[in-house]
Amino acid sequence: MKVGDVHYRTIWPGADGCSVDVIDQTLLPHRFQIRNLRTLDDACVAIRDMAVRGAPLIGATAAYGFWLAMQRSADDAAMVAAREAALATRPTAVNLRWALDRVYGALETLAPAERPDAALALATDIADEDAANCHDIGRHGLDLITTLHRQKGGDGPVNILTHCNAGWLATVDWGTATSPIYQAHDAGIPLHVWVDETRPRNQGAGLTAWELAGHGVPHTVIVDNAGGHLMQQGKVDLCLVGTDRTTRGGDVCNKIGTYLKALAARDNGVPFYVCLPGSTIDWTLVEGGDIPIEERDPGEVTMVSGADERGALTRVRVMPPQSPAANPAFDVTPARLVSGYITERGVVAAGREALEGAFPDLAAG
């Protein structure tokens, strides 16, 4: 998508031919800055610090990181070490394992000398496929939004609520939940997006709002507490969210708080769709309760980052120093609360049967 007049992806090979560039998302929306990754360790730090985040982008970053590792040493021991290091960065997004398995599986059949170039080709494929899949998710979501717009009979914009950032910044391009939004906006359908700020890291207020503003999509940021009330008031026509891992059974693990919005959507008859590429489905798990939920630094809760009146990035403490905080990063929305999944292969009904039917190749694993 565009930043100003320039088209960017979130990750691309550096100009020197041996490094990787990413957008440093910890500085957005206050500063747009590129971070150059020269080693696998740089890539792991970028994932862990959330300079890159979002399940699809984490997968692509791990693949490019594998390429960086192979440039230094491409023997079997280096392969194992690279895989372990990347896997240890974050536990919840399944795309990480998916991308690493794909790269590792392809490279292990090759001689070490062939591995660096092959790793770059694989990382490029993974990135290109992600962008293409996200574009296709948008195309299928566009049909859904077009139908909703028709049902409203021209009565104001289609109001879409989204949580966290499942935008182009969370993927290589287009985004998952935002791809239908961008494509509907480009198609001239009047839209308005309610953006959950998404505490504790404010990826909605900081990233989704920045993306939507950049693309000219009308939007309003709200606190995470507000969405239920807006649904009660009839001010939400559709919820679109992403996912870090969806089980074979259809349970959706996503940013903490997603479950609460799904409950409110159900209580108010608002359709609740999850946008995901097939790579985000974990075919080894049926129940969402089996997904490991990352417990992050309580400092993300106790301290809030932002720009002070002079524009300097500052952290402020919002609670008493003696009070502890807990910070579970994800929750699980059971399939029973999901209206459907918007995938690169079309809109799929919630639950195991339809998912297996739409992805028989992946489901057979």
Add this chain to the structure above:
Amino acid sequence: MKVGDVHYRTIWPGADGCSVDVIDQTLLPHRFQIRNLRTLDDACVAIRDMAVRGAPLIGATAAYGFWLAMQRSADDAAMVAAREAALATRPTAVNLRWALDRVYGALETLAPAERPDAALALATDIADEDAANCHDIGRHGLDLITTLHRQKGGDGPVNILTHCNAGWLATVDWGTATSPIYQAHDAGIPLHVWVDETRPRNQGAGLTAWELAGHGVPHTVIVDNAGGHLMQQGKVDLCLVGTDRTTRGGDVCNKIGTYLKALAARDNGVPFYVCLPGSTIDWTLVEGGDIPIEERDPGEVTMVSGADERGALTRVRVMPPQSPAANPAFDVTPARLVSGYITERGVVAAGREALEGAFPDLAAG
């Protein structure tokens, strides 16, 4: 309750005999500072700025403010003007109107010369009654917590989730939702409180955590997104919240986000109780949808206040300057999601019939 070793109420007549002192809650938890109110206008500013907040305390502040007005002029025109000015401060809490009606109704039968002293006596009564009512709410809530503790069979502490601040800072003393917590803690029942930070103003992180820390009650602050996940994990035994206005029909208006927690409680079989004095019931309304919902300054969403690393109070912007924000301050939890009301007259079942049965005198109005 105690601040350090000194017992404080949230509001009391000033030492000069003609003003009112309040705790300035906009500075907590970072600074404990008393604000002196000399005029009704001072009182209105304190309510509007949320130096004092919480439905019961807003009512008491309006009553004391009426006393301040009567000291300057106590004729009928001054009475009308004082009532209008106080009523215009905030629209949602019904205790404001309740307190003003009570003071106004009593004073209009008196000669102007008698009104100042009578106003002080009435404000004192309202404050004393609120403290007594909150104590009684705690006594009835204690029974509920004792039963839960027994049901858990000594298996860890009773885990209570609360939203916003329905603590002693929201009332004259004891609090509504916190009163059972303080009394259970004092009775030796092991407790742990999950404190929703409660964006946008962070009254949970800033005020409830400060209160609980001051009283030595074990607690953990969480983002508003986390409560549903904790309930799914079986980590919440009871939800206790306050209310700014509850209708005759039993619908509960409270801080934005309360409805989402009530939905999660219902979905996970967690009891969800609302703690309220009878003065918070609006007998003129049946449906919660008829309650006016205050729309507050979007700046509360776009900017977060806290203490920087040197302890200075600072505001930081958490979103792009070009993105708009909306800030509805309350939502309505329908009676169907409420387990019951903990009142000064005991625990009352959810819905109209039981409320009218428990408060026949008020319901007859």
